[in-house]
Amino acid sequence: MSKTVDNEFIPDYTVPPGETLLETISAIGMSQAELAVRMGRPKKTINEIIKGKAEITPETALQLERVLGVPAGFWNKLERNYQETLARINEQKRLNKQVDWLRKIPVNVLIKKGYIKRFKDKIKQLQEVLNFFGVVSPELWKEKWLSAEVSYRKSPAFQSDPGAVASWLRMGELAAQKIECKPYDARKFKNALSEIRDLSIQPPELFQPALIHICSRAGVAVAFVPELPRIRVSGATWWMNPEKAVIQLSLRYKRDDQLWFSFFHEAGHILLHGKKEVFIEDDSNDTKEDEANMFASEILVPKRKLHHFLESSQLNRAAIRKFASEIGIAPGIVVGRLQHDGLLPYSHCNDLKRRFEWKDVAA
Numbered sequence: 001m002s003k004t005v006d007n008e009f010i011p012d013y014t015v016p017p018g019e020t021l022l023e024t025i026s027a028i029g030m031s032q033a034e035l036a037v038r039m040g041r042p043k044k045t046i047n048e049i050i051k052g053k054a055e056i057t058p059e060t061a062l063q064l065e066r067v068l069g070v071p072a073g074f075w076n077k078l079e080r081n082y083q084e085t086l087a088r089i090n091e092q093k094r095l096n097k098q099v100d101w102l103r104k105i106p107v108n109v110l111i112k113k114g115y116i117k118r119f120k121d122k123i124k125q126l127q128e129v130l131n132f133f134g135v136v137s138p139e140l141w142k143e144k145w146l147s148a149e150v151s152y153r154k155s156p157a158f159q160s161d162p163g164a165v166a167s168w169l170r171m172g173e174l175a176a177q178k179i180e181c182k183p184y185d186a187r188k189f190k191n192a193l194s195e196i197r198d199l200s201i202q203p204p205e206l207f208q209p210a211l212i213h214i215c216s217r218a219g220v221a222v223a224f225v226p227e228l229p230r231i232r233v234s235g236a237t238w239w240m241n242p243e244k245a246v247i248q249l250s251l252r253y254k255r256d257d258q259l260w261f262s263f264f265h266e267a268g269h270i271l272l273h274g275k276k277e278v279f280i281e282d283d284s285n286d287t288k289e290d291e292a293n294m295f296a297s298e299i300l301v302p303k304r305k306l307h308h309f310l311e312s313s314q315l316n317r318a319a320i321r322k323f324a325s326e327i328g329i330a331p332g333i334v335v336g337r338l339q340h341d342g343l344l345p346y347s348h349c350n351d352l353k354r355r356f357e358w359k360d361v362a363a
Contacts, residue, residue, distance in 0.1 A: 014085040016052030017078040024068055039063045055079055094137075095123050101138040104163035105129055109228055115171065133165035133170055145169065152236035159232035168228050169236060175223040176240055178210065184219025190271055192218050193264070193299060200260050200300075200330045203358050211263075219321040220245045220270065223261075227252045235262035237269040245270045256354040257336025260329075261296050268295030300329060300339045320352060330354065334336055 025035055032050065036043040041063070050055035061075035097120040105130060111117045116132050119125040135141045145166035152165075182188075192214050203328070208224060215222045221240070227233060227250035236248040247266040251259065259322035268290050296302075305327055315318040315338065324331035332353030337342035 014082055014089060017056050017075065017082050018050035018052050020078060021056075021064070021075075022050045024070065028068075035067065038067045055083070064101075084218060092123060095126050098138050099123065099126055099140075102126055102129060105228075106161075106164050106167055107166075108226055110167060114172075133166070139167070152233050158233050163226045164231045165233060168231050168233065168250065169238075169248070172223045172225045172236065172246065174239070174250070175225055176221040176244075176246045179221040179223070180245050181216045181219050181221050181233055185247055186271060189215070189218035189220055189267070190265035193267060195331050196263075197299060198328055200256065200333060201328070217245070219243055220247060222246075222266075223248045225250060234258065236264045237266040239275045242275060246274075251356065254356050255336075256330050256332040256356070259356065260333055261336065262349060264296035265292045271295070297337065302325065302334050306337070310343070317349055317352060320349060 003187055012075050024031070030194075032046045033043050036046045038327075039046070040062075041060075045054060049056060049060070055078040056075050058072070058076060061072035061079075064070060064075050065072040073095045102122070102125060107116070107125065110132065111131070116128045117262060129139075130141070133145065135144055174223060196211060197213055202210070212222045221244060223246060225248055231250070232252070233250050234252045235250065237246070239245050242308060247263065247270070249259065249262055269288070272291055273288050289299055309323045310318075313323065320334050320338075321331045324334045335344065335349045335352050339346050339348075
């Protein structure tokens with residue numbers, strides 16, 4: 001049964017071009033056998049075209065133009081429209097069995113953020129979500145997004161929603177596509193990290209564009225994408241292609257120590273690990289996650305300098321501020337390191353950490 005959805009008529013049937021061909025030859029009193037002779041084609045072929053079992057090819061369309069005087073473009077368009085409508089009808093039937101998949105996706109959140117439109121018809125909504133993810137079916141969505149070649153930091157204390165995580169990653173992909181980058185250069189990226197480290201003392205309105213620019217020169221796109229409900233992911237690393245890496249930050253914790261540790265953790269994955277391997281932080285002891293953690297820790301607060309500070313100073317606000325100034329980073333990062341290492345209670349010196357407020361910009 002045909003229906004109208006959002007002012008768009010969607011037929012549930014289609015007429016093969018062969019019916020028009022039959023009407024045309026009948027109107028001039030020509031039989032199928034005569035048409036076959038004039039076209040130099042088997043009668044069986046003409047019959048199959050009329051019954052919709054065979055397509056009207058461009059060659060056949062030219063032959064029909066010669067014999068019947070009806071332009072080849074007419075037959076080609078008729079066939080093209082028929083095949084397209086037939087494909088849409090078959091897709092409708094297939095998608096009608098898959099609408100339950102939408103329950104796995106945070107549809108309302110994506111609508112609110114402007115990434116997709118709302119449709120009353122479930123099939124249209126399903127198509128809209130598939131368009132957002134850039135895939136043609138829920139099966140391919142699972143293959144692409146649930147086995148994504150991505151390493152992401154998340155809290156081991158919570159279980160993330162796969163549909164929400166996939167949506168967040170897609171948002172990052174769309175953002176990264178807009179960032180023009182030079183071809184990836186490991187040496188340039190490694191050298192740029194010291195310049196990036198200096199940005200930790202700057203406010204977000206200064207460090208955010210600077211960070212994106214510096215990394216793009218080395219072939220790394222940095223995408224700031226606020227987290228979605230139920231993802232509990234602070235950062236991700238993946239490769240758009242062999243010449244473009246992506247660091248995606250969710251701004252989950254909104255504190256400077258967490259943000260900068262997440263960035264340098266992801267930078268560690270880019271420099272230390274492969275471009276295609278999948279590894280996710282969880283309760284297990286993952287060697288590559290440990291390596292990325294050590295990489296970030298050493299860049300932000302070098303172990304040798306930290307030991308010297310601990311031996312020569314007391315752990316108080318003034319000493320922490322002075323040490324942070326000496327090594328050129330924000331004092332909140334030093335506090336985070338001391339708390340993580342068990343040297344400072346998590347209830348102490350949190351006023352030295354800066355809390356960021358990020359705009360949740362719609363697509």
